Amino acid sequence: MTAPANPGAAARPAPPWALLAELTHACPLHCPYCSNPLELARRSAELSTDEWTDVLRQAGDLGVVHTHLSGGEPLLRPDLERIVAAAEAAGIYTQLVTSGTGLDEARLAALTAAGLRSVQLSVQHADPRAGDRIAGRPSSFAAKERAAALVRRAGLPLGLNVVLHRDNLDAVDALIDLGVAWGADRVELANTQFYGWGLLNRAALLPTRDQLARARETVERRREQLAGRIDLVWVVPDYFDGVAKPCMGGWGAVSLTVAPDGTVLPCPAAASLPDLHPPTVRERPLAWIWEHSAAFNRFRGTDWMTGPCGGCPRREEDFGGCRCQAFALTGDAARTDPACALSPDHHLVREPADAGRPEPPPYVYRRPGAVPAPAAGPAPSVVATDG
C-alpha cells in the first residue's frame, strides 16, 4: 500500500455532530419519495433496545450531540421511550421525526418524561384528501393535525417537514398557513431528492420550472411577513438550479446514519452504493467506523475528486455534491454530481427537468416488495422511467 498523496487526508477526522437513527423501516405511510432504501430492512433484523442504548452511549462518547429518531415510523418501536432515555443519558438532544400516526397523549407524555426535546412532523399537503393520497393512507392527515396539537400542548418545539414535488408545490402558501395554524416553530420545505424511491417516481414527482418559480417567490414573501415568528427553510431543487447541494455537509464530515439493522452509513441514501460495504455496529465500535472504516473514508475530503471538481473553487463548499446521485445517474459514485452545471453529465438532470409531462405516471408507493430486488452488476440499480 502506498502512502496517501495528501497526508492531511489521513489525519483523524473531526468528530460527528449528529446521528440519524432509523429505528425501523416499518411505516404506516407509503410516500413515493421516501428516503429509506428500496430494500427495506426487515423488522426481525432490527437492533434491540440494548443495542440502540449502546450505540447512543458510543455516539455521545464520540462527540454526537444531536439525534433525529426517525424511521420509517419510530413510534412503531414499543421501546422508543427507552431509546429516548438512552440518548438523554448520553447527553444527546433528541428530536422525534414522525408521521404523527400512533401518537396519543399518553405516549407523548411518556416520551417527554424520558427526555424527548422536540418533534418534527411530516406533512404531505395542506389539503387533507390530497395529503392522504400522497401518503397512500386514509385519515393520515387528521392524525397529523391531532399530533401537532398534542405536541404544542406538551410545550415541545414543533417543526413541519414537507417534501415538495409536482403535486404540492402549488400549495406552498397553504402549507405555510398550516404551519402557522398548527403552531409550528419551523417549516422545512424540501424539494424532492431524486434517489431511491424518489428516483423511481421521478416522472411523477418532477415539477415544472414555473411551479418552482412561483413557490420560491411565495416562500420569499412569506419569510419576510413571518420573520421572527416561524422559520421557513427552503431546500433547493438541485435538478433545476445547476448547482450541486453540499450533501450532508461533506461525506463523513458532520453526521452519520444508523439503519434499523445496525448498518452505519455516511448518509441515508448510501445503502444504494453497491461496493461501499458499509460497516455495522454489530461488528465494530462506532468510533472505529467513523474514523477508520473504508466506507467513511472513501469520499472524505477532496482527494477522491475527479473531473471538474478537482480544481474547482467550490469544492470545499459543495464537496462535489451528492455521491448517491452521481452513482444513481452515471453508475460511478466518484463522478461530479450531474446536478452541477459544470458536470459533463449535466444533461442527465437537465433533460428530465425540462421535459414536459402533461400526464405523469401513477406513483409507485413505498411498500416492502414494491420493487424487485436489484440484479447484481455494475449498472445503476434503479433506472428512472421518465415518460
Add this chain to the structure above:
Amino acid sequence: MTARSADQWCPALAPALMLRHDAVRGTDLLVLPERVVVLKGHAGMVVGLCDGTRTVPGIVGELAERFPGAPVADSVPGFLDSMRQEGWLT
C-alpha cells in the same frame, strides 16, 4: 424596551434549548432542535447564570466579582440581548 424593564428582566434559557459542556471538543454548546451553537470563551458560563432568578445587573455583578477588571458591564448586557433576539433567552 425601557431601561426599567431591562433591569427587571431575569433571563432564562428558552424551553427547547439544552446548554451543555462538550468534553470531546472542550467547549460549551447550546443545542437547538435543528442546530448547535458553539459558545466560545466564557459565554457558556454567562448563559449558565440565566436561570430566570437573576436580573441582568445581578448577572453582571456576579461576573464582575468573579473576574475583577474584566469589562463585563460593557459586554454582558449586549450579549444577553442578542441571545434574546435570537430567541434563545426569554
